[in-house]
Amino acid sequence: MLQAQLTIDPAFRVAPVRRRTFGTFVEHLGRCVYTGIYEPGHPTADEDGFRGDVLALTRELGVSTVRYPGGNFVSGYRWEDGIGPRANRPRRLDLAWHSTETNEVGVDEFMRWTRLAGVEPMMAVNLGTRGVQEALDLLEYCNIRSGTALSDLRIANGSKDPHDVRMWCLGNEMDGPWQIGHKTAREYGRLAAETARAMRMIDPNLELVACGSSGSSMPTFGSWEATVLEETYDVVDHISCHAYYEEKDGDLGGFLACSTDMEHFIASVAATADHVGARLRSRKRIGISFDEWNIWYLSRFRSAEPPTDWPVAPPLLEDHYHLADAVALGGLLITLLRNSDRVLAASLAQLVNVIAPIMTEPGGRVWKQTTFHPFAQASRYASGDVLRVEPVSPMYDTAEFGEVPVLHAVATHDEDDETTTLFAVNRSTEEPVTLEIDARALGRDVVITSADTLTDPDVYARNTADAPDRVAPRANPDHRADPLRVVLPPVSWNVIRLGLR
Ligand code: AHR
Numbered sequence: 001m002l003q004a005q006l007t008i009d010p011a012f013r014v015a016p017v018r019r020r021t022f023g024t025f026v027e028h029l030g031r032c033v034y035t036g037i038y039e040p041g042h043p044t045a046d047e048d049g050f051r052g053d054v055l056a057l058t059r060e061l062g063v064s065t066v067r068y069p070g071g072n073f074v075s076g077y078r079w080e081d082g083i084g085p086r087a088n089r090p091r092r093l094d095l096a097w098h099s100t101e102t103n104e105v106g107v108d109e110f111m112r113w114t115r116l117a118g119v120e121p122m123m124a125v126n127l128g129t130r131g132v133q134e135a136l137d138l139l140e141y142c143n144i145r146s147g148t149a150l151s152d153l154r155i156a157n158g159s160k161d162p163h164d165v166r167m168w169c170l171g172n173e174m175d176g177p178w179q180i181g182h183k184t185a186r187e188y189g190r191l192a193a194e195t196a197r198a199m200r201m202i203d204p205n206l207e208l209v210a211c212g213s214s215g216s217s218m219p220t221f222g223s224w225e226a227t228v229l230e231e232t233y234d235v236v237d238h239i240s241c242h243a244y245y246e247e248k249d250g251d252l253g254g255f256l257a258c259s260t261d262m263e264h265f266i267a268s269v270a271a272t273a274d275h276v277g278a279r280l281r282s283r284k285r286i287g288i289s290f291d292e293w294n295i296w297y298l299s300r301f302r303s304a305e306p307p308t309d310w311p312v313a314p315p316l317l318e319d320h321y322h323l324a325d326a327v328a329l330g331g332l333l334i335t336l337l338r339n340s341d342r343v344l345a346a347s348l349a350q351l352v353n354v355i356a357p358i359m360t361e362p363g364g365r366v367w368k369q370t371t372f373h374p375f376a377q378a379s380r381y382a383s384g385d386v387l388r389v390e391p392v393s394p395m396y397d398t399a400e401f402g403e404v405p406v407l408h409a410v411a412t413h414d415e416d417d418e419t420t421t422l423f424a425v426n427r428s429t430e431e432p433v434t435l436e437i438d439a440r441a442l443g444r445d446v447v448i449t450s451a452d453t454l455t456d457p458d459v460y461a462r463n464t465a466d467a468p469d470r471v472a473p474r475a476n477p478d479h480r481a482d483p484l485r486v487v488l489p490p491v492s493w494n495v496i497r498l499g500l501r
Helices: 052-061 072-076 107-117 132-143 149-156 185-202 223-232 252-256 259-279 298-303 323-338 372-381
Strands: 002-007 013-016 023-025 065-068 092-094 099-101 120-125 167-170 207-210 238-245 287-295 343-349 358-360 366-368 385-387 395-398 402-405 407-414 419-426 433-438 446-454 484-488 492-500
Touching (some): 002 407, 023 287, 052 107, 052 358, 052 372, 065 107, 065 343, 107 120, 107 132, 120 132, 132 149, 132 167, 132 185, 167 185, 185 207, 185 223, 207 223, 223 238, 223 259, 238 259, 238 323, 238 343, 252 395, 259 323, 287 323, 323 372, 323 419, 323 492, 372 446, 372 492, 419 433, 446 484
Parallel strands (some): 002 433, 023 065, 120 167, 167 207, 287 343
Antiparallel strands (some): 013 385, 092 099, 358 366, 385 407, 395 402, 407 419, 419 492, 433 484, 446 492
């Protein structure tokens, strides 16, 4: 059996647990909006057409922010299409996803949904086909109380109070050649800076996110961030990171270690931002908004036949996640938490049906994918401060990342209720790990109050509408006190709670 040790000490504080780490994303893509959050006529739908079953699971997932309306979609979007009487709303071609957008749901409906879900909206503006003026118009429509053409239009459309959106993304993945209106870093940086400056004239306290790279393997990675930040440093708060991972060529061990790439991604972007800051003699520190991250079997999507028609809300990117995907996702969450000093916000892409923790049948059932569980547990139990833990762990070899530790972990500590939670992933595909925890710094009487594990003898086990709880966290009886010890099954996500005896 593999052995590992770690020490938990409240002195090793990284940063507060940030609620915005637990954000997600709703894009007008596939069935995320239509038959996802919105389906009039569904047995659980309210008078506005929002599915009650999806709302309930969104709350259970513990979502903090929701980014909207894209994604690639936003780079061709005219937000005015989605306001006012539904009968007057145009149907449009959505070039990003080769679909037809009916515009039945727009900004006012989405804001209503966020209030029902108890989440903070995070809006993206179109810097693909549009620019400064349209971003200003949307901001005026959303955030000005009354007395101007667009704020009064919002009121006339039924939203009396301003939507008060604090966080705004300046476009989406503008480094990607697939993006409508794709730009060079200099072109984008200038446009983002002009847009940010003008938006701040309306409200200097907005939080603005400049587009970073859409992946660490982009050919412009690093230089893109440097150029964009040279243009925008003084007027933005965050730079975005996007990353998707999948198991490739049957390399499960390598896949389970994908957070190694995310760790490196964050460190590289932070270093690049600080380098630009140093050159500008600035004391400001740019945060990271990891506003798209997930497991996505992108290679399958890319190899599918290109569509020839323009369907409404077709099933797109509907990945069905297995246990190993959930464990890999848990590892990514651990990495985001470990970097809470720099990653100030994150969005799991996406929320429902589209590479999502929540799946629906049109007109029918809803269920939790395997990936629902690590996210929901981390959102629920991470509180207080993030503590750095440095496990002494056996290593294993991967083709992509070289030697990596079998055990990946982070802890949080809440001084108020004296609870400490350890989140840990066992990446071994073969063996359990016996983990010894040195928690003396928390006091003599600390014990393991509960241990949950998400695992399955079949690493490719999935949940379905018929078997929604096939993969779900179960109590792990294999722990004891003095010394504190817990056995983590192979390929598992674990939540170990410590408290006073
Ligand atoms: O989340 C799916 C897509 O991935 C988004 O639309 C885009 O921003 C990214 O490439």
